[in-house]
Amino acid sequence: MEQRRQAMNSKEYNKKIADARRNESRKFGFRQSSYINFKVEAGYFFCLYFLTEEARLTVKPMYADELWWDIWNATENKNEPLSLRGTGAYSLSGQVLASYKIAETTDDSKLADMFEAVFHAATAEISIFLTTNPDADKFFPDETKMDHDPDRLLYLMALIHNGREEEVLAIIKDARQNKHSCMFHSGMFSDSYTYVRRWCNRGQASGGRMRHVLKSYFDTIVKLRVLSCAISYIAKRLLRKNNIGEQ
Numbered sequence: 001m002e003q004r005r006q007a008m009n010s011k012e013y014n015k016k017i018a019d020a021r022r023n024e025s026r027k028f029g030f031r032q033s034s035y036i037n038f039k040v041e042a043g044y045f046f047c048l049y050f051l052t053e054e055a056r057l058t059v060k061p062m063y064a065d066e067l068w069w070d071i072w073n074a075t076e077n078k079n080e081p082l083s084l085r086g087t088g089a090y091s092l093s094g095q096v097l098a099s100y101k102i103a104e105t106t107d108d109s110k111l112a113d114m115f116e117a118v119f120h121a122a123t124a125e126i127s128i129f130l131t132t133n134p135d136a137d138k139f140f141p142d143e144t145k146m147d148h149d150p151d152r153l154l155y156l157m158a159l160i161h162n163g164r165e166e167e168v169l170a171i172i173k174d175a176r177q178n179k180h181s182c183m184f185h186s187g188m189f190s191d192s193y194t195y196v197r198r199w200c201n202r203g204q205a206s207g208g209r210m211r212h213v214l215k216s217y218f219d220t221i222v223k224l225r226v227l228s229c230a231i232s233y234i235a236k237r238l239l240r241k242n243n244i245g246e247q
Contacts, residue, residue, distance in 0.1 A: 033083035043136030058094030
């Protein structure tokens with residue numbers, strides 16, 4: 001096998017592997033893009049990352065990336081292919097469900113058997129996961145099983161999605177106090193927590209503006225009523241004077 005591997009250049013070998021993986025993945029409903037295979041099921045994005053010696057199966061709710069892109073001002077990503085959720089630089093990491101060993105071989109039969117076993121096992125793992133986590137909207141990731149998420153963004157998205165912004169702000173405050181350095185940065189002074197905190201506070205800002213508008217509205221009503229009473233009082237006084245003068 002080693003001699004056959006050496007006889008093939010890197011491009012030829014990678015194409016052979018990719019073709020074998022694609023052929024088997026289709027049998028199990030997975031799509032392929034670059035080094036990943038993925039599928040959407042029950043509101044979740046399931047992704048198999050094929051690395052040098054292993055394939056890693058991850059999961060995250062479909063809403064998570066879209067919410068994060070809204071927060072990060074990268075809404076144009078919503079129009080990109082689904083695969084961006086697995087390969088994008090500003091896509092969120094998922095919770096690892098399982099890992100599978102990948103052996104190096106050029107034998108067509110062995111490649112087919114190996115990838116079939118991986119996709120079969122991944123499909124079974126997904127089925128088990130959906131049995132215990134049927135509702136993507138209520139899913140919270142196990143942070144001990146995350147595929148590199150130092151900023152805890154997937155967990156924070158789940159909190160925001162479920163209306164628990166105060167907890168998000170508390171987590172960010174604690175992280176700031178502990179001098180946490182975020183993975184995503186924008187410019188010199190903004191990072192992922194800057195954007196998340198701003199997003200969580202937007203409701204308070206909107207509420208403050210609404211309270212200001214309502215206060216101004218009621219103040220105007222009060223002023224108009226006072227003015228109306230004053231005009232009515234003056235009119236009555238004038239009418240009374242006119243009546244006395246006529247007498």
